[in-house]
Amino acid sequence: MLDSENKKRLENIYAQLFEIANGNFSFQIERTDNNDELEALTALVNLVTEEIKDSFLHEGYINFRNTYQHTTQFTLVLDEYFKIIEIYEDSNTYLGYETSELLEKPIESLLTTNSTKTWHTIKYRLNSKKTVSLSFKTKHDLVFKAQCYLIKFQNNSVLKNLTFLTSYDLVQRKHTNNLKRDFFNVQHKKQSASKNVLTKQDIDNIRLVGKYIIDHLENELPTLKDMAHTFGINEFKLKKGFKQLYGMTVFKFLKTERLKKGHILVKHTNMSFKEIARTVGFKTASHFSREFFNHYNYRPKTLRLNT
Numbered sequence: 001m002l003d004s005e006n007k008k009r010l011e012n013i014y015a016q017l018f019e020i021a022n023g024n025f026s027f028q029i030e031r032t033d034n035n036d037e038l039e040a041l042t043a044l045v046n047l048v049t050e051e052i053k054d055s056f057l058h059e060g061y062i063n064f065r066n067t068y069q070h071t072t073q074f075t076l077v078l079d080e081y082f083k084i085i086e087i088y089e090d091s092n093t094y095l096g097y098e099t100s101e102l103l104e105k106p107i108e109s110l111l112t113t114n115s116t117k118t119w120h121t122i123k124y125r126l127n128s129k130k131t132v133s134l135s136f137k138t139k140h141d142l143v144f145k146a147q148c149y150l151i152k153f154q155n156n157s158v159l160k161n162l163t164f165l166t167s168y169d170l171v172q173r174k175h176t177n178n179l180k181r182d183f184f185n186v187q188h189k190k191q192s193a194s195k196n197v198l199t200k201q202d203i204d205n206i207r208l209v210g211k212y213i214i215d216h217l218e219n220e221l222p223t224l225k226d227m228a229h230t231f232g233i234n235e236f237k238l239k240k241g242f243k244q245l246y247g248m249t250v251f252k253f254l255k256t257e258r259l260k261k262g263h264i265l266v267k268h269t270n271m272s273f274k275e276i277a278r279t280v281g282f283k284t285a286s287h288f289s290r291e292f293f294n295h296y297n298y299r300p301k302t303l304r305l306n307t
Helices: 004-021 037-057 091-095 113-125 176-186 200-215 224-230 235-246 250-268 273-279 285-296 300-305
Strands: 027-029 068-078 084-089 129-137 142-152 163-172
Touching: 004 027, 004 037, 004 142, 027 037, 068 091, 091 142, 113 129, 200 235, 200 250, 224 235, 235 250, 250 273, 250 285, 250 300, 273 285, 273 300, 285 300
Parallel strands: none
Antiparallel strands: 027 142, 068 084, 068 163, 129 142, 142 163
């Protein structure tokens, strides 16, 4: 039988593989001093993650600037003592913590040992702007490797002595020509590809679909065809455009939002799991618990017991 340490190491490997399966290649498993098969497996999983990420960054495109763009992952505002006082963007997605768990925390408490040393080296030498690589410890014991842009305010009377830490990543931006080709291959060949490019109105309509989903988590989702008709967009544009805007399919978005709301209800209310499941659109508490575990890597019961 595995002891508690090795069991935890296996759970970390599972969590890392889960992130890979969901298209997240910014995480790593923190290495240990052990010299055994589990450590070899850890090194292999980390290596595979890097290889897959590299393969996405080198798909053969020639015009790098047109193919990729920087996107903000999260932004932390630090006070003069480098404690977190504000959080922007989606820190939950990347670090796994709720906002309340991060506020007033020293930034060092989120960093790995090596990155803590790096931080101590640079924090008092920040003049105005700096870019640095830092590795954050997530709530689920993975390591999130991030490129960070630091801005230290010195002369601004309102923001003086505050530091903005922004994590960013390089993501693929599809070419207009590629988008046209994708649409062209799916629809009738005689249809003009230019008609399939998302307009501003299309984007506004797709965002209304996203808002509708969030406002009706407890209900069964209408078919894509029905939603497209209701919100004034064709079904194909809704399907493809939604994934471009939100990074996931309509049904994946629905499940993710249901689980986010479920997480809040488990942690901050005394509702039974059966009530919560029904409130966020799951038919049974067991189904909710299973999907919750698949998403967060721990059960609702575990969360409530530790709240």
